[in-house]
Amino acid sequence: MKLAGRLDRIEPFYVMELGKAAAQLAASPACDPAQGGRRMIRLNIGEPDFGAAPAVREAAARAVAGNLPYTDALGLPALRAAISNWYEQRFNLQVAPERIAITAGASAGLQLACLALFERGDEVLMPDPCYPCNRHFVTAADATPRLLPTGAAERFQLDGNQVRAAWTDATRGVLLASPSNPTGTSIAPEVLADIAGFVRERGGVTVVDEIYLPLSYDARFGHSALSLGDDIVSVNSFSKYFGMTGWRLGWLVLPPALVPAIERLAQNFYICPSTIAQRAALAAFEPASIAEFERRRAVLRERRDFIVPALNDLGLTVPVVPDGAFYAWMDVSRHHADSWSFAHELLERAQVALTPGRDFGVADPQRWMRLSFASSMDDLHEAVRRLREVLA
Ligand SMILES: Cc1ncc(COP(=O)(O)O)c(C=O)c1O
Structure with missing residues (x-):
């Protein structure tokens, strides 16, 4: 074949x-x-x-007992609202529920974002080392991942000078993860602000995978990139902090203009994220x-x-x-x-x-x-x- x-x-x-x-x-x-x-x-x-937390398992059992229709492609409105509320409680950030797209894990979120943003001839900068699938999401969109070597001095993250030096006419953006897999290290807030400012100036896009952000152990680093402006694309997930790996549920926070594009792709690619997982995930935001x-x-x-x-x-x-x-x-x-x-x-x-x-x-x-x-x-x-x- x-x-x-x-x-x-x-x-x-x-x-x-x-x-x-x-x-x-x-x-x-x-x-x-x-x-x-x-x-x-x-x-x-x-x-x-x-x-998963006990209340999440119980909510899933209740959901299974009922009818499980498709949801909106961008997810249950109640779950989008619960995530918006979580950003306010946890990070003191206002994120409108309309900017939140529930996805089939961060993996689907990354895939949709790459397909919506990148195409043949585009380059995307990312640190080496980084999460292996990231370069493949970019490749699957026919664009080219450019890995820039990093070291301990930069916490294994990109810095502004490196991004400036590597940027070409073909560069469309940066794809970062903070904290990172495999290093568990975050990008310093001032370094991220510098990179995002430069990328914005160049008309590019800053995508930050924040699926480990709620598992932060140091107040200096535990901030969301979303505080830098609503042009940032943030990727998140129920897999890690919420302990729901096999439930396949995540989300994107998107610049408003990108929401209809992601909705169109999600509708076509998988109709909606799992209804059971979404109903169960609502219980992840209960105080217990x-x-x-x-x-x-x-x-x-x-x-x-x-x-x-x-x-x-x-x-x-x-x-x-x-x-x-x-x-x-x-x-x-x-x-x-x-x-x-x-x-x-x-x-x-x-x-x-x-x-x-x-x-x-x-x-x-x-x-x-x-x-x-x-x-x-x-x-x-x-x-x-x-x-x-x-x-x-
Ligand atoms: C940095 C990073 N992004 C994304 C993913 C995929 O997460 P999900 O289970 O939400 O698809 C992983 C999984 O290990 C990861 O480490």
């Missing part, structure tokens, strides 16, 4: 490949305590271990649910405060303390020249699954590895113990 040429530019998602290898090993005798093996500890997965999410945020912060010094101690150096999300981005070069082989070695020898840097960029990925601390404190302690044993 002849496949479309764009497939040649879309790489496999290696995190998933490593996940498959981990799952295979986990099902083998080496990981079966009954056969003398030991349980696999999976710190490779970008998924909190908590799941928010209290639960805040409790979890404190738990994740405690895990970070344990794991980052422990990794540094093992010579798996985390050069910038993550201020959000649940990832530690570590330099493994003291132990191995190639993080891809090293990840496989640790899988075999320690039964600890980590994610090699390969997915996240092209600048020096073999030096880096991502650890997700969205697992129990017991697992993190055990993982450190095993890593110490293997690295000794």
Whole structure:
């Protein structure tokens, strides 16, 4: 069968490949305590271990008992209003519900935004390392992602000078994530303001993926890019802070002029986001649910405060303390020249699954590895113990 040429530019998602290898090993005798093996500890997965809040599960059960018609393509008006209210309560920001488009996860939001904004001949700037799918959303829109190398000094984020130097007549905008996956580090507010100001001057668009923003541990960074003006496109999700990964629900906050375009694309591509998930998500904004999410945020912060010094101690150096999300981005070069082989070695020898840097960029990925601390404190302690044993 002849496949479309764009497939040649879309790489496999290696995190998933490593996940498959981990799952295979986990099902083998080496990981079966009954056969003398030991349980696999999976710190490779970008998924909190908590799941949806109790009120959300109950609301879903009620929704299933009823009729589940399509909703508006942009989502249930009540959910758009609840999100608008959340921005006011949490970030002191006025975001009109009409600017909010509910999507099938942040993934669909990113896809719709890229298809609405970019086309053949356009370039989009993004940091290296970054979330691997981002460059593929841009590629799928026939545009070209341009990855700009970043380092610890810039918190693995772009800065204004870099964007100015890289901008060409073909550049249409920047695609950032703050806090970032894989680094858990945010862009400093003044740096983001500088970039957004320049991009605006050039008639481009600033897209900021803020799906980890509610999981922020540092008041200096916990601000939404939406405070910079209503020309910013912000991507968000129920997957991470709200613990609803498999429910496939997210949202976009859009410049008013972009709303009809996104609506048209959503209508055609998937009619509407899941009705069950939307009805359930309404309960995520009840005070008891928010209290639960805040409790979890404190738990994740405690895990970070344990794991980052422990990794540094093992010579798996985390050069910038993550201020959000649940990832530690570590330099493994003291132990191995190639993080891809090293990840496989640790899988075999320690039964600890980590994610090699390969997915996240092209600048020096073999030096880096991502650890997700969205697992129990017991697992993190055990993982450190095993890593110490293997690295000794
Ligand atoms: C930075 C970033 N953006 C988007 C996504 C996709 O999220 P969703 O589950 O809402 O589609 C992820 C998932 O890990 C992510 O890390």
